[in-house]
Amino acid sequence: MEEQALKKNFSFQGLFLTALAILLTSGLIALTIHQVQMSDPYMHQVLSLAGNPHQGQAIYQMNCSGCHGLDASGKVGPSLWKVSDRRSQMGLIQQVISGNTPPMPKFQASPEEMADLLSYLNTL
Ligand code: HEC
CATH class of the missing domain: 1.20.5 (Single alpha-helices involved in coiled-coils or other helix-helix interfaces)
Structure with a gap:
């Protein structure tokens, strides 16, 4: 035993x-x-910029709202509310520029545009 x-x-x-x-x-x-x-110099540059969420909102409305909704509550794409709680900053950048998850297209945002967009996503 x-x-x-x-x-x-x-x-x-x-x-x-x-x-x-x-x-x-x-x-x-x-x-x-x-x-x-x-x-990755692109990641590094984006993360070193402060980003303007108002500018980011304008970029969002032009490029993303068709799929994610004007208020980001989701349509074809999922809701992006509190998305920065679920995904890391680098994960979010990767999501936007990679085109790894069709039908979401690959966006070629300049580091400034990406920083603005990221700062807007962080407010959702
Ligand atoms: C053609 C439609 C479409 C457009 C335009 C689009 N998305 Fe998406 N997006 C999707 C779909 C569909 C998914 C889900 C992909 C998956 O995980 O399979 C997604 C996923 C995401 C995710 C991940 C959400 C999570 O919960 O992990 C983020 C962040 C995101 N999109 C941001 C954006 C941003 C920012 C833009 C504009 C620059 C954009 N999307 C434009 C369709 C789109």
Whole structure:
């Protein structure tokens, strides 16, 4: 009986160590991705600008409201309310410029336009 209990403890420890190793590895991968993205001069430039949310709203209304709605509550595309709670700043920039999720097109915004747009998205 006692021996069995000991064995059980041991495997729990193994499980714990494996989980810890997985956690550390994925943390390291996330950090590497973050570093690589930050080394992208476009990302760096956008994030170094303050951005004007009023300008950003105008850009939004022209380019995005057809799919996401004038008040950003969603239409063809999802609602963007509180989107900056769900997505990182770099994730949002990536979403706008990448064209990775059709039918949302790829936007070629200048760093200034992107910073304005981002500052508007952060107000939603
Ligand atoms: C042709 C329609 C269309 C246009 C125009 C469009 N989007 Fe989208 N957008 C979508 C769709 C559809 C999705 C969902 C994609 C998916 O995840 O599969 C999406 C997703 C997003 C997301 C991610 C939302 C989340 O919850 O993660 C953001 C942010 C976003 N769009 C911002 C914008 C911005 C900013 C613009 C304008 C520069 C824009 N979109 C223009 C259709 C569009």
